[in-house]
Amino acid sequence: MATDFWASSHYKRWIVDRSTLKQARADDLVYVPASEYLDFFTIYFANLITKLCKKLQLRQRVVATATVFFHRFYLKNSYCETDPYLVLSACCYVAAKAEESPVHIKNIVTDSRTIFSQPPYNVKHFPSDNSKLAEMEFYLVDDLECDLVVFHPYRTLLALCKKESSSSASGGNADMVGEEAEAGELGTGIGAEDGPRYWGTGEGKLELSEAALQTAWFIINDTYRSAICLLYPPHLIAVTAIYLTLVLHIPTQNSIAHLIPYSPAFNPDPAIPAESSQPTPQLRRSSRSSDSSSKQAQQDPIDFLANLNVSLSVISTIAQEIISMYSLWNRYSEEPTLEEARNPHIAGGIGSGTGTGSGSGSPSSAGAGGRMEDLFGDGTGSGSPASHTSQLGPKSGSGNTPGSLGGGETGTDDASSNSSNQNPWSFGQGRLVTAAFLSDMLNSMREARMSDMAHPSSGRPIVVNRMLERTG
Amino acid sequence: MHADTSLDPMRIYRAKRDASHVYVKSKYNILGFISSGTYGRVYKAEDASGNLHAIKKFKPDKEGDVVTYTGISQSAIREIALNREISHENVVSLKEVILEDKSIYMVFEYAEHDFLQLIHHHSQTLRCPISIPVLKSLIYQLLNGLLYLHSAHILHRDLKPANILVTSKGQVKIGDLGLARLSAQPLQPLFAGDKVVVTIWYRAPELLLGAKHYNNSIDCWAVACVLAELASRRPIFKGEEAKLDSKKNVPFQRDQLLKIFEVLGSPVEKDWPTMTYLPEYPSLKRLDPYPNRLFDWCQSCLRSQSGYDLLKQLFMYDPDRRLSAKEALEHAWFKEEPLPTANAFASVSPSQIPPHRRITQDDAPSMSMTIPLQPGQSGNAANAPGPPFTQVLSGSSQQAQAQAKSGSHHTGTSGSLGDGPTVYAQGHGHGTTKMRKKRRL
Numbered sequence: 069m070a071t072d073f074w075a076s077s078h079y080k081r082w083i084v085d086r087s088t089l090k091q092a093r094a095d096d097l098v099y100v101p102a103s104e105y106l107d108f109f110t111i112y113f114a115n116l117i118t119k120l121c122k123k124l125q126l127r128q129r130v131v132a133t134a135t136v137f138f139h140r141f142y143l144k145n146s147y148c149e150t151d152p153y154l155v156l157s158a159c160c161y162v163a164a165k166a167e168e169s170p171v172h173i174k175n176i177v178t179d180s181r182t183i184f185s186q187p188p189y190n191v192k193h194f195p196s197d198n199s200k201l202a203e204m205e206f207y208l209v210d211d212l213e214c215d216l217v218v219f220h221p222y223r224t225l226l227a228l229c230k231k232e233s234s235s236s237a238s239g240g241n242a243d244m245v246g247e248e249a250e251a252g253e254l255g256t257g258i259g260a261e262d263g264p265r266y267w268g269t270g271e272g273k274l275e276l277s278e279a280a281l282q283t284a285w286f287i288i289n290d291t292y293r294s295a296i297c298l299l300y301p302p303h304l305i306a307v308t309a310i311y312l313t314l315v316l317h318i319p320t321q322n323s324i325a326h327l328i329p330y331s332p333a334f335n336p337d338p339a340i341p342a343e344s345s346q347p348t349p350q351l352r353r354s355s356r357s358s359d360s361s362s363k364q365a366q367q368d369p370i371d372f373l374a375n376l377n378v379s380l381s382v383i384s385t386i387a388q389e390i391i392s393m394y395s396l397w398n399r400y401s402e403e404p405t406l407e408e409a410r411n412p413h414i415a416g417g418i419g420s421g422t423g424t425g426s427g428s429g430s431p432s433s434a435g436a437g438g439r440m441e442d443l444f445g446d447g448t449g450s451g452s453p454a455s456h457t458s459q460l461g462p463k464s465g466s467g468n469t470p471g472s473l474g475g476g477e478t479g480t481d482d483a484s485s486n487s488s489n490q491n492p493w494s495f496g497q498g499r500l501v502t503a504a505f506l507s508d509m510l511n512s513m514r515e516a517r518m519s520d521m522a523h524p525s526s527g528r529p530i531v532v533n534r535m536l537e538r539t540g
Numbered sequence: 541m542h543a544d545t546s547l548d549p550m551r552i553y554r555a556k557r558d559a560s561h562v563y564v565k566s567k568y569n570i571l572g573f574i575s576s577g578t579y580g581r582v583y584k585a586e587d588a589s590g591n592l593h594a595i596k597k598f599k600p601d602k603e604g605d606v607v608t609y610t611g612i613s614q615s616a617i618r619e620i621a622l623n624r625e626i627s628h629e630n631v632v633s634l635k636e637v638i639l640e641d642k643s644i645y646m647v648f649e650y651a652e653h654d655f656l657q658l659i660h661h662h663s664q665t666l667r668c669p670i671s672i673p674v675l676k677s678l679i680y681q682l683l684n685g686l687l688y689l690h691s692a693h694i695l696h697r698d699l700k701p702a703n704i705l706v707t708s709k710g711q712v713k714i715g716d717l718g719l720a721r722l723s724a725q726p727l728q729p730l731f732a733g734d735k736v737v738v739t740i741w742y743r744a745p746e747l748l749l750g751a752k753h754y755n756n757s758i759d760c761w762a763v764a765c766v767l768a769e770l771a772s773r774r775p776i777f778k779g780e781e782a783k784l785d786s787k788k789n790v791p792f793q794r795d796q797l798l799k800i801f802e803v804l805g806s807p808v809e810k811d812w813p814t815m816t817y818l819p820e821y822p823s824l825k826r827l828d829p830y831p832n833r834l835f836d837w838c839q840s841c842l843r844s845q846s847g848y849d850l851l852k853q854l855f856m857y858d859p860d861r862r863l864s865a866k867e868a869l870e871h872a873w874f875k876e877e878p879l880p881t882a883n884a885f886a887s888v889s890p891s892q893i894p895p896h897r898r899i900t901q902d903d904a905p906s907m908s909m910t911i912p913l914q915p916g917q918s919g920n921a922a923n924a925p926g927p928p929f930t931q932v933l934s935g936s937s938q939q940a941q942a943q944a945k946s947g948s949h950h951t952g953t954s955g956s957l958g959d960g961p962t963v964y965a966q967g968h969g970h971g972t973t974k975m976r977k978k979r980r981l
Binding site for chain 2: 072075076077127129130145149150151154161162165166167168169170173193198199201202204205206207209210213214215216217514517518521
């Protein structure tokens with residue numbers, strides 16, 4: 069059924085494990101110095117999808133669906149054998165239709181050409197002919213196995229949480245407000261027997277301030293910059309976004325601090341304290357001091373999460389993956405570094421480029437939808453990497469590398485950081501990877517692949533992609 | 541340096557994909573042409589193990605004589621997307637989708653009959669009513685399939701006899717999800733993109749009065765129309781559709797409403813309090829009042845008190861009071877003798893079962909057929925059964941072609957994004973009218 073996740077194509081065919089993910093990138097891995105670059109590609113292309121969809125005035129759910137399509141496509145294909153720009157354009161085109169917001173193919177082609185041809189992407193080969201995109205659409209829908217209904221965490225978020233009734237916060241996210249309006253638009257007779265969808269005690273939804281709800285919404289937006297949407301069901305991603313909001317959104321943190329007991333019983337799962345209570349010292353301190361200021365009887369968010377009947381250890385794993393994604397994203401920039409600006413021909417020069425990353429732009433353009441980190445704290449310093457570092461950095465504890473945060477689950481990341489250490493292309497902690505650099509790297513990957521295919525005796529390992537077998 | 545990749549960055553991918561592609565013709569044996577419609581053509585086919593299928597081939601888009609891609613139509617995307625998520629014994633199942641050579645082929649399970657063909661068989665050949673056991677079983681299974689769709693939050697939006705299939709084992713299969721939509725948390729409101737939904741004769745009064753927000757109950761109204769049509773062997777509300785004007789404004793459907801009022805009486809505010817808010821309410825008020833004579837209508841057709849009651853409750857003007865599919869399934873009519881049967885034809889002698897779907901040679905062959913047709917089969921168009929998936933003309937492919945050439949609403953619509961479905965619904969009612977006239981000669 070189209071609204072029952074457990075009976076959906078999404079659950080039955082498109083939740084994959086890590087080894088499948090790894091397998092899917094095996095061909096590409098041959099052509100990059102370190103697997104970490106492939107994770108940067110994920111951010112790079114997800115940002116581009118967001119950018120294209122915003123230009124086409126498509127809603128966030130279309131962006132999300134398009135990005136999921138893109139991820140799914142590259143479960144079966146390699147960057148080095150395809151044109152990801154054409155693929156992502158087709159993803160937006162199909163997603164717009166699948167989400168009942170069709171746009172004309174001409175508009176997609178025009179806007180794609182406009183965006184991709186500009187720096188930092190400098191992609192001049194995007195076809196001006198509609199039929200090329202339409203042909204790609206055929207291949208794409210085929211590779212997606214015609215599974216076009218995608219579930220997203222937004223629905224769960226709004227089912228579990230509601231805005232504080234007394235909230236005076238303003239400046240709401242248009243997408244979110246719109247989404248709620250739509251839900252109310254259902255009318256009688258539809259889903260009347262379904263009732264509100266939340267689990268647990270049945271006592272009701274978790275009340276969050278508008279800003280907190282937005283933060284959770286933005287965290288969900290950001291998860292599409294990693295493979296999280298392929299690894300975990302959307303409702304767990306939503307719960308994780310709520311959890312991270314409670315922990316990281318400072319006003320919310322302060323408002324609930326008095327409810328959080330400072331005790332090991334806070335979390336029976338050893339995985340969580342290692343990552344959450346330790347990086348949030350404020351949380352502990354204020355838990356005692358602000359008791360007196362507790363206003364009215366408030367819901368206990370800990371109880372709320374505990375009663376959701378989801379595996380909290382899975383939630384903590386997802387939380388770690390989200391934080392890994394953020395620490396990677398902090399090192400990504402759409403703007404060229406100073407060195408690149410001086411000499412655009414040395415893409416590899418990045419590795420020795422601006423070490424600390426200060427002064428270079430964060431993905432501001434990609435953050436049009438609002439990056440979660442910008443909302444942390446007082447909300448100032450939006451977009452500047454310095455503010456990201458000061459706010460998120462300390463919280464991530466001692467181990468700021470993706471590998472150490474991810475624990476066992478992110479073993480591939482561990483491997484990647486190891487290999488990058490031995491590689492001449494390696495970049496150190498905090499080194500920036502720019503969009504222009506990735507754009508160049510993609511070109512060389514494809515060229516190398518082409519020449520390998522032309523001369524197959526090059527001795528490169530030939531990889532079998534498991535996802536391909538199931539269509540056969 | 542980049543010259544090589546700039547030429548065709550997808551070269552390797554394309555080569556791999558094309559090499560592994562399984563062609564429609566290598567997998568299926570095309571037995572004949574079934575029908576054509578706005579969207580394309582439907583063929584009967586069998587696979588290597590002899591299983592029968594209906595293959596719906598969407599029309600490729602044409603600019604002049606050159607076949608081009610302009611993208612998969614919204615309707616095809618819907619039908620593909622929804623079909624991949626659902627599975628129910630009373631809904632036609634999609635076996636696979638093959639995308640090749642700029643065309644979309646949807647391979648469905650095959651059904652030998654449809655409601656329109658059944659009605660036709662009884663009115664023209666047998667000249668007797670459809671028996672109550674058959675009628676009740678058909679409606680019960682139809683409601684069962686509809687309940688499944690509705691509980692999956694899918695609105696069908698185009699239920700009518702031609703879209704409701706029946707297998708040779710008497711199992712009802714709801715077909716054609718080309719206008720269907722997910723109703724749960726839509727990103728766009730239901731009226732966006734499809735100004736007109738449901739073929740005019742089966743269109744619920746709230747839609748005729750311009751309601752922008754509607755729900756499952758529009759499908760239940762259509763079921764009531766289908767029930768009445770099975771019982772009387774003619775459409776109960778056979779109105780003339782007022783056409784969209786040049787600006788695509790939807791006109792007031794006066795004639796269709798009058799046809800409804802002639803049987804059900806004029807709606808009164810007491811029974812339908814919210815009708816005063818509907819856009820066309822002022823036009824409605826100007827119509828003459830009619831008394832309700834549904835009971836009399838049923839005397840000649842349904843001849844059952846509870847059957848009348850079911851029809852009455854499905855024909856409630858107020859969508860909120862209209863029976864849902866679930867409530868209808870629990871209605872007393874289905875609990876009294878004769879009980880509905882899993883094989884709708886269980887009580888029918890073999891000679892009374894409608895003949896198999898006729899297939900013909902494709903006049904404008906877009907798929908070559910491997911088995912030559914028997915002599916005389918292609919000339920028999922007028923008696924051919926109704927279309928299973930598509931709407932315009934059944935049997936006669938000549939007619940279909942002629943109409944496709946003459947009627948502007950049949951050409952070049954399948955690829956357009958916004959107004960495809962609008963034209964679909966419109967062209968559809970029109971085509972059906974023509975077909976009926978032809979048949980009753």
